[in-house]
Amino acid sequence: MSTATQTGCPECDGRLTTDASETVCSDCGLVVAADHIDHGPEWRSFPEGPSRERTGAPLTRSRHDRGLSTEIGRSTRIKGRKRRRLARMRVQHNRAQISTKRERNQVYVFTEIRTITSGLGLPTHLREMASTLFRSAQSEDIVRGRSLEGFAAACVYASCRVQQISRTVDEVVAEARADRAELRAAYDALNRELGLPTGPIAPVEYVPRYASRLDVDADVERRAREYAADCTESGVASGRNPSGVAAACLYTASRDLDGDVTQATAADVAGVTPVTVRNTYVDLRDE
DNA sequence: ACGATTATTGCGTTCTT
DNA sequence: AAGAAAACAATAATCGT
Numbered sequence: 001m002s003t004a005t006q007t008g009c010p011e012c013d014g015r016l017t018t019d020a021s022e023t024v025c026s027d028c029g030l031v032v033a034a035d036h037i038d039h040g041p042e043w044r045s046f047p048e049g050p051s052r053e054r055t056g057a058p059l060t061r062s063r064h065d066r067g068l069s070t071e072i073g074r075s076t077r078i079k080g081r082k083r084r085r086l087a088r089m090r091v092q093h094n095r096a097q098i099s100t101k102r103e104r105n106q107v108y109v110f111t112e113i114r115t116i117t118s119g120l121g122l123p124t125h126l127r128e129m130a131s132t133l134f135r136s137a138q139s140e141d142i143v144r145g146r147s148l149e150g151f152a153a154a155c156v157y158a159s160c161r162v163q164q165i166s167r168t169v170d171e172v173v174a175e176a177r178a179d180r181a182e183l184r185a186a187y188d189a190l191n192r193e194l195g196l197p198t199g200p201i202a203p204v205e206y207v208p209r210y211a212s213r214l215d216v217d218a219d220v221e222r223r224a225r226e227y228a229a230d231c232t233e234s235g236v237a238s239g240r241n242p243s244g245v246a247a248a249c250l251y252t253a254s255r256d257l258d259g260d261v262t263q264a265t266a267a268d269v270a271g272v273t274p275v276t277v278r279n280t281y282v283d284l285r286d287e
Numbered sequence: 288a289c290g291a292t293t294a295t296t297g298c299g300t301t302c303t304t
Numbered sequence: 305a306a307g308a309a310a311a312c313a314a315t316a317a318t319c320g321t
Contacts, residue, residue, distance in 0.1 A: 184319095200320095239291070240292070240293090241292075241293075241319085244292095262308090262309065262310085263309075264309080264310095273293070273294055273295075274309090274310080275293075275294070275311095275312095276293060276294080278310070278312095279293085282311095
């Protein structure tokens with residue numbers, strides 16, 4: 001799903017490779033399609049205000065009923081038949097609560113998953129996978145005690161990992177209502193309890209996207225892809241942040257061909273530091 | 288919880304203009 | 305000569321397992 005070859009690039013007739021969010025020409029680097037905007041849930045459609053939320057604040061994170069629930073009290077002053085009727089009502093009410101809580105959580109998480117996936121320009125099937133993942137999480141009872149926001153983000157991130165689609169944690173968090181810690185807590189739980197088949201993502205998967213952000217020539221990108229493949233081969237990439245490796249490959253390629261990419265700018269698009277780029281660059285050279 | 292990678296910071300050096 | 309970029313080093317934070 002990561003590499004589809006169809007008709008040629010409108011610009012130079014080169015090969016088009018499609019990653020989850022962008023269709024990029026491998027020869028000239030032209031980004032053919034990169035639709036990131038979704039006109040989904042309404043709070044996202046309102047630009048910056050004091051708060052994007054239209055509803056009030058008292059929704060507590062990580063309490064599964066989100067702070068909104070109704071209890072039927074137990075009064076000692078009511079006796080007899082009336083009392084037993086109340087007890088029955090309480091039982092039924094609570095049962096109803098449990099199922100609707102789940103549903104409410106689902107609706108909430110699904111909409112959140114939707115805004116994240118569309119913000120990242122991820123395809124529909126990935127969104128569905130993320131949603132399914134959350135259902136599994138619910139039925140395995142691992143949601144309790146962790147934030148729903150974290151799960152929404154984690155389900156998206158996990159789906160990317162499983163499907164070898166290159167998105168960093170930071171990129172996901174940027175679109176999500178969760179922070180890094182929440183994502184990780186949920187992601188760890190997901191991995192532990194569900195045993196996801198998540199391999200590391202190959203650095204080469206990051207190259208096209210970063211290449212277009214850096215606005216480098218097509219031959220630089222092509223060379224960077226070769227370097228990325230080498231890194232995976234030779235073990236330079238193993239154990240390292242694939243995003244950083246991709247940045248180093250782009251830097252090296254650009255340097256080879258007298259491009260103007262500095263370690264700092266390469267590091268910047270990949271969300272790593274120049275030091276990281278430099279270290280991988282050195283290792284890449286010595287191979 | 289551990290070991291390895293990465294971030295951060297600061298600093299003397301090399302390259303560019 | 306001045307400023308930017310690349311290099312190096314030490315410690316703190318974070319990641320993958």
